[in-house]
Amino acid sequence: QVRLVESGGGLVQAGESLTLSCIMSGYIFRIRDMGWYRQAPGAQREKIAHIVIGGNSMYINSVKGRFTISRDNANENKWYLHMTNLKPDDTGVYFCNRAFDPSGWGQGTQVTVSS
Secondary structure, eight states: OOOOEEOOOOOTTTOOOOOOOOOOEESSSSOEEEEEEEEETTTTTEEEEEEETTTEEEEEETTTEEEEEESSSSSSEEEEEOSOOOGOOOOOOOOEEOOOOOOOOOOOOEEEEOO
């Protein structure tokens, strides 16, 4: 059974950095793509970035240059979202999932950025 577990969120001040972690388990195949999604207060969940191993990566304009996706070298089921220069608009619940046709969401991890 697919299981997605996000962690690493917290309360930070604007300008600070935070790294989120995601463990994607239960897949019967090797995961070669993943995405990070964000649900801001009162808004729908949106994809903010994705990566395809051996392929492209995508970041929405508002996080481009500040957020980076990486994969753990020792555990290919573990992924990270490195976030720098955080802004209050980055506040939300962050989820990880497949980059395309996501399903079976985890609980997410809350990121709150104070001004």
